Amino acid sequence: MVERFYAELKQQAKGTITVDAFQALKLLNQGKLFTTPRERGTLFEFETGLRVHPVKGRKTKTDRGLPHFSYYPKEASPLKGTSNMVEWSDKLKVFIRAFEHIQKFQIETWGEPAVYIFPAKMQKLFLVKTPSGNFVLKFLVEIEETFPYSFAYLCNGCLGLEFTVSSQPTPIKKIMLAQVGIPIFQAKAQFPKWIPLPDAIETDQAFDRVAEEVQRTYEQRNYRLQGRFVNEPSILPKYQEKYNTLKKYEDQVDNLKKQLTALTSETETKEQLSKELDEQLKKYQGQNRYYQQLKDDSIALKDCIEKLTKTKAVLEKNAKDLTLANNQLKEENNQLKRTNQKLQRQIELPLSDQIRVKTAGFLKRIFKNW
Incomplete structure (x- = not known):
């Protein structure tokens, strides 16, 4: 069985x-x-x-x-004794449940920008029938829209999604799917570190809980399916013209974005240079104001020195006059002292001596005049 x-x-x-x-x-x-x-x-x-x-x-x-x-019982199985077409593991089962109803996700190849995929329909375990045999895809993604827009037409409106937890696609599978226009993206089924994967998922509730967190991570967070395309199907004729038109438009947009980035960078550089020149100009203007203030202060100081020099000359003249006046006062004071001493001596002499002195003085004046 x-x-x-x-x-x-x-x-x-x-x-x-x-x-x-x-x-x-x-x-x-x-x-x-x-x-x-x-x-x-x-x-x-x-x-x-x-x-x-x-x-x-x-x-x-x-x-x-x-x-x-x-x-069902007693039904002969043509697969009895053979291995499964698909290698199953709990990790693969979780990813299939998680991506079954996903609304958007990103794929990323090494060295290339990420591509947003907006599925119209996620067909899990899709059986592709070809003349060389039947091949099971984990998902056939019917694409509603992508970003860049031309990617949807590059993929012929669909994408075969495989996960590295299972066996690698066989060479014949890659070739036959490429012939029918289905590109295969081999992605790494990477569990985020914060999502614990039980050793065995044995209940539908546990299965759902882990799968919902994986879906939320790839749908709502900036988490990407990283991998590579393992075949290169040709663009089908009905998609070729649309792809060429959109690709040309996107290349023009990318070129304009690069030009805009270059111009923005150049503008920012010039603005920075202008800012630096403005700051340097303000610095020079400040220095100029400082030196002008020094010059004005020097002129004012010179005028002040001249005024002080004149004031000094006036003060020196006044000092000399004061010295002369002081000397004269000293002389007059000395004269007054001598006169006072003389008068004091006369007061102290007896009356007869005073008369004799006066008479002597009178006679001296007479003889002098005579």
Whole structure:
């Protein structure tokens, strides 16, 4: 009995979609799909087209007991004893659940700008039928829009998305998908460090919780699928003209942006130089004002010195006059002192001596005049 984790659900209203075993069991419990009798079953194994039904699984020493799809009893399986077309791991299952309903994401190749992808439809585990065989893509992304815009037409409106947690695409797969115009982007399924991946995801709730955080990270944060294109399909004729037109326009825009960046840089350089010259001019103007003030202060100081010199001359003359006047006063004071001393002596003489002195003086004047 071959066990699978994914199957095709064929619905009259919505067409064919791919569901995992967790989703199928939930739909079964809600009464939205039938598995019995076998003829009414709507779940099909996508590699063989045989009907399958979801099984909860039972834990054993060698089996984790995870949900899976199983063929109906006594039905011969053409895949019995063969390996799966796709190598499954919990990490790959989480990425498939996370990108199943993603609204936008980015892809990035080494040395190239990131490209925004806006899907119109994410078809998981899409089976591509070619003359050389059938090939399963983890996702066939039907592109609604990209940025740059021309990228959508470069990819022929679609993108094959693979993850490196599974086996690498075979050379024949790359060639055949390129022939039908499907480019394959091999991305690294990189878990952000803050998202813990349990050793085993055994419940749909845990599965959803981890997948939603991965979806949120790649959809809303600046997290990118990093990888490379492993084939180079030719642009289909119906996309060629649109691609050429948009590519030419984008190249012109890029060229104008480069010119604008160069002009902006040149303008910023000139503005910076102008600013530096203005600052230097202000510095020189300040120095000029300083030196002019020194000159004005020097002239004022010279005038002040001249006034002080004149004042000094006047003061020196006045000092000389004061000295002469002081000497004269001293002389007059000395004269007064002598006169005072003389008068004092006369006062102290007896009356007869005073008369004799006066008489002597009188006679001296007479004889002098005679």
